[in-house]
Amino acid sequence: DGGITQSPKYLFRKEGQNVTLSCEQNLNHDAMYWYRQDPGQGLRLIYYSQIVNDFQKGDIAEGYSVSREKKESFPLTVTSAQKNPTAFYLCASGTRGNEQFFGPGTRLTVL
């Protein structure tokens, strides 16, 4: 099946710990994105990557880091510098000119 996967679906971490969220796609898409969603709010762009080994900051990149070593993978690390990390994190992929395809999301709770 072609698609975009995120794991895990639910993630719990202690305050002060870094945590990495996985995002994998087998759609052969060049572009990948990470969004954050807070309860009752829209999506806000954290980072995006248009091509392997290149990525750009979105609107709320502080406290987050990414890598794009492979076309299929775009992991997001939530660092201890992120003040309010508890949120729903969505990964998406797309090709130039096409709609974005979203993964099922990871709900991160920092205790």
Add this chain to the structure above:
Amino acid sequence: DAKTTQPTSMDCAEGRAANLPCNHSTISGNEYVYWYRQIHSQGPQYIIHGLKNNETNEMASLIITEDRKSSTLILPHATLRDTAVYYCIVRVETGGFKTIFGAGTRLFVKA
């Protein structure tokens, strides 16, 4: 990317048409209107997009005004499963990788 304005919430009776409006008065000539929806705790799902002409697919119809300053998404026969948050986005089709998701319209389909 141009900003959009949508009502916060709307109700619709099951089996009736749901008409979701969107204002995008600052839209540029090369920006498309995209619609996505998000069912609770899932990733957004692409619905439809268009530039000037009205568009229809198996999910919905998109009506864009002649001056392109507003549009309406029509779900012709709403079902309970159409209850979701609907996002209207304007963006360039090529070269614009960032997609801005606002708060959207929360559609409640009632039996």
